[in-house]
Amino acid sequence: QVQLVESGGGLVQPGGSLRLSCAASGFTLDYYAIGWFRQAPGKEREGVSCISSRDGIAYYADSVKGRFTISVDNAKMSVYLQMNSLKPEDTAVYYCATVYPWYGSNCPYEYEYKYWGQGTQVTVSS
Numbered sequence: 001q002v003q004l005v006e007s008g009g010g011l012v013q014p015g016g017s018l019r020l021s022c023a024a025s026g027f028t029l030d031y032y033a034i035g036w037f038r039q040a041p042g043k044e045r046e047g048v049s050c051i052s053s054r055d056g057i058a059y060y061a062d063s064v065k066g067r068f069t070i071s072v073d074n075a076k077m078s079v080y081l082q083m084n085s086l087k088p089e090d091t092a093v094y095y096c097a098t099v100y101p102w103y104g105s106n107c108p109y110e111y112e113y114k115y116w117g118q119g120t121q122v123t124v125s126s
Contacts, residue, residue, distance in 0.1 A: 003115075004117035006022050007021050007023070011123045014086060016086050017083060018083045018086065018122060019083070020081040020083065020096075024077045031101040031102060032052070032102050033053070034096060035047060035051075035113060037096075037110070038092035038094045039095070047061060047107075048061050050107035051072060054102075054104060057105065069082040081096075090122060091122060091123050093120065095118075096117045098113060098114070099113050100114070
C-alpha cells in the first residue's frame with residue numbers, strides 16, 4: 001500500500017526557511033512523479049513543485065521559483081521541499097502527492113496524482 005507522510009511544517013518568521021519531508025513507502029522510487037501542493041484557507045489547492053524520475057527536471061510555480069527547491073533521496077525513499085525566503089503568502093497546508101508508475105518527463109496534472117499525504121501546516125508570520 002502506497003503511503004506518503006509529510007513532516008517539517010511549523011511556524012517561521014518572514015524571510016526564514018523550512019524543509020519539508022515526504023516519506024514514501026509501498027512503491028519504489030523509479031518511474032514516478034512526485035509533487036508538492038499547498039492549500040491556503042479559503043483558496044484552491046495549487047501546485048508548488050514537481051519532479052519526475054525520467055529526467056529529474058524539477059518544475060516550480062512562478063510564486064516560489066528561486067526560493068523553493070525539490071529534491072529526492074532514493075536511498076531514504078524521501079522527497080524534500082527546501083523553502084527559503086518565506087513570505088506570509090506561503091502560509092498553507094502543504095501536501096506531497098505521487099503517481100506511480102509514471103513514464104513521462106512532464107509533470108502530471110493534479111487529477112492524475114493517485115496518492116496523497118495528510119499534509120503539514122506551514123505558517124509564516126511575525
